[in-house]
Amino acid sequence: MLHVDNLSISFLRYDGFIHRREVTALEGVDLSISRGEILALVGASGAGKSLLAHALFGILPANAVVRGCLSIEGTVFNGARKMGAQGRRMALVPQSISHLDPLARCGQQLLWACRRGKTRKTRPELLAILEAFGLGPEVMELYPHQLSGGMARRLLLAMATVTEPDLIVADEPTSGLDPEMAGVVLHHLRRLADSGKAVLLITHDLVTALSHAERVAILENGRMLGIEQAQSFAGDGESLVHPYARVLWRAMPGNRFAVLPELGGGVACSS
């Protein structure tokens, strides 16, 4: 449903008045997501996960240079923002809660999300989507500053999913949530995938990725190191195709916890 082919992102920087250079942040990234699937995109802070999401939605800053090919169900596009009706079939749950408008009540922002998705919802339907993310009806009347960080994140999730888009890109949707609420959010994303949607779940947490995704894509320093089946992260990691994935898996607490030279050396402790 979504195909990303050879995506590269760089930023133009000016050194002095005339010297211009490109700094590459993402290089040669390939991935695809099918309907019914959660693909987790994992990587350390700064790996380029949010950049990839922003490229999909055409919301990179003006000095970004994007190369490669993005297509959704066979239609090539360069950012959902410029796609009209097609773009409305994709929704982003942004990483930062600053994407909420501080001057508008939460209910109003939920209605705007419906309007952007050309969808009409009744008040009971809006309350139901809030409830699905553990938010009560009183949230409709509140302003963003009256929400906790976790509530604001869940409101962003409600706004992204209220129109039931075909592709949901959720950038760190569980960050700042307690384990119970994180479970509610991930369960909801699972339900959307099971109903035929495609979900790109961006997270730095391999455990979250493994428990909810079919496949896990590993991004490191702007490069895709490989895509693995989630079920291959088991035992000693012998079913994992990519050496880096094996290193990552074995380095997790509870596994062999061996820090190998590829990760920069360090303390190795085997159980």
Ligand SMILES: Nc1ncnc2c1ncn2[C@@H]1O[C@H](COP(=O)(O)OP(=O)(O)OP(=O)(O)O)[C@@H](O)[C@H]1O
């Ligand atoms: N507007 C920009 N101009 C220049 N470089 C940028 C810009 N935005 C991001 N970058 C760089 O691109 C790299 C990837 O950033 P990105 O936000 O995608 O990381 P991330 O994987 O989402 O990290 P995190 O887990 O912390 O959210 C970083 O090194 C960052 O400094």
Ligand code: NI
């Ligand atoms: Ni990010």
